[in-house]
Amino acid sequence: MAGPRRDTRGIVDAPGLFARVRFRRREPAPPLRPYLEHYWLIDWDLAQPYVSQVVPHPSVNVVFQRFGYGPGGSSFAEVAGIGLELFNQRLEGRGRVCGVQFRPGGFRPFAPRWPVSEWTGRRVPLGEVMPTTAADIETVLGHGEAGGSGGSGTSGEAREAAEAGVSGDSGEDARVAALDTYLLGIGPRPDPQADQAMALADRIRTDRTIRRVAQLATAEGVSTRSLQRLFAAYVGVGPKWVILRYRIHEALERAESDAGADPGSSDTSSAVDWAELASELGYSDQAHLVRDFTATVGVPPTAYARQGP
Numbered sequence: 001m002a003g004p005r006r007d008t009r010g011i012v013d014a015p016g017l018f019a020r021v022r023f024r025r026r027e028p029a030p031p032l033r034p035y036l037e038h039y040w041l042i043d044w045d046l047a048q049p050y051v052s053q054v055v056p057h058p059s060v061n062v063v064f065q066r067f068g069y070g071p072g073g074s075s076f077a078e079v080a081g082i083g084l085e086l087f088n089q090r091l092e093g094r095g096r097v098c099g100v101q102f103r104p105g106g107f108r109p110f111a112p113r114w115p116v117s118e119w120t121g122r123r124v125p126l127g128e129v130m131p132t133t134a135a136d137i138e139t140v141l142g143h144g145e146a147g148g149s150g151g152s153g154t155s156g157e158a159r160e161a162a163e164a165g166v167s168g169d170s171g172e173d174a175r176v177a178a179l180d181t182y183l184l185g186i187g188p189r190p191d192p193q194a195d196q197a198m199a200l201a202d203r204i205r206t207d208r209t210i211r212r213v214a215q216l217a218t219a220e221g222v223s224t225r226s227l228q229r230l231f232a233a234y235v236g237v238g239p240k241w242v243i244l245r246y247r248i249h250e251a252l253e254r255a256e257s258d259a260g261a262d263p264g265s266s267d268t269s270s271a272v273d274w275a276e277l278a279s280e281l282g283y284s285d286q287a288h289l290v291r292d293f294t295a296t297v298g299v300p301p302t303a304y305a306r307q308g309p
Helices: 014-018 134-141 155-164 170-186 192-206 213-220 224-234 239-259 274-280 286-297 301-307
Strands: 021-026 036-054 061-067 074-080 087-102 123-125
Touching: 014 021, 014 036, 021 170, 036 170, 061 134, 074 134, 087 134, 087 170, 134 170, 192 213, 192 224, 192 239, 213 224, 213 239, 224 239, 239 274, 239 286, 239 301, 274 286, 286 301
Parallel strands: none
Antiparallel strands: 021 036, 036 087, 061 074, 061 087, 074 123
C-alpha cells in the first residue's frame, strides 16, 4: 500500500500554512494501514495568530491537541466527524496536534457501536467514543516544547517535510509509536462492509469517470438505496456528497496552482480553463462548479486564484 499522500488537497492557502507551522504526514503501523490514510502532525510557535482553513475530506479524524504550554495550557483529544463546512482553526502561541485521518469507511471498525453518520458535523471528546485516559493523551502528545517555523524562514523545510511525509525527530517517532499502540489496543474489528465502503470511496476518489451515484450503483450491482445506507453507516455522508467533495478538492488544487503562477509572465499554459475543468469533473457547466466552489471555500475559484499564495 502506498505511503502518506503528498498532495495538499483540502488545505486552503497551503503555502501560508507551511510557512508558519511544521506539518508532517507519517505512516501508521502495517496492521492499521488498510483503515488509516496517515497520521498528520503539526507543531507551531507563532509570534502572531494565524487562522488555518481546511475543506474537510470525507474522513473521520481522531485529534490529540495541545494549545499552550505551562499552567495555562490544555491538552485534550476529540473525534472529529466529517465536516460539512469549511473548517477554521485559530493557531496562536505554542501548540501541537497529533491527528489520525481514517480512510473513508475505515473508522467504524474502531467504534462499531454507532453508524459513522452519528459523528458527522460534530466534534466530541474521544473518551465518549473510544476508551481513553489522560495518560493516553499525554503519551501521544509528548512532553517536549512545540516548535514551528514561527516566521523564521524555514517554510521550505516545512514544505519538504510535508511532501515527503518523513522526519528524523526521535520525539516525533515516539508520538507515532504511541498512536500505533493506542489504536492497536482498540481494534480494528474485521468488518466486510467496512472493506466494501472503503473500496467504493476509494473508487470515487481515483476514478474520475464516476460522476453519478446511480452510475456507481450500477457498476457495483447494487441499488442506489443500498449504496446510500452503506455510506451513511460506514462513511458518514452519502455517496453524492463524497463525489462532490472530491470534485471541489481537485478544483481547489487547480486554483492553488493557478495562484502560484507568475502573474507577470506571458506564459498562460498553466492558467486553469475553468470551463474545461468543469466538464472534466462532470459538471453540466462552469456555473455549477463556480457555485459549489464558492459555497464551500467562500470565494469563486478565479478570485481565490487571484489572491495568490
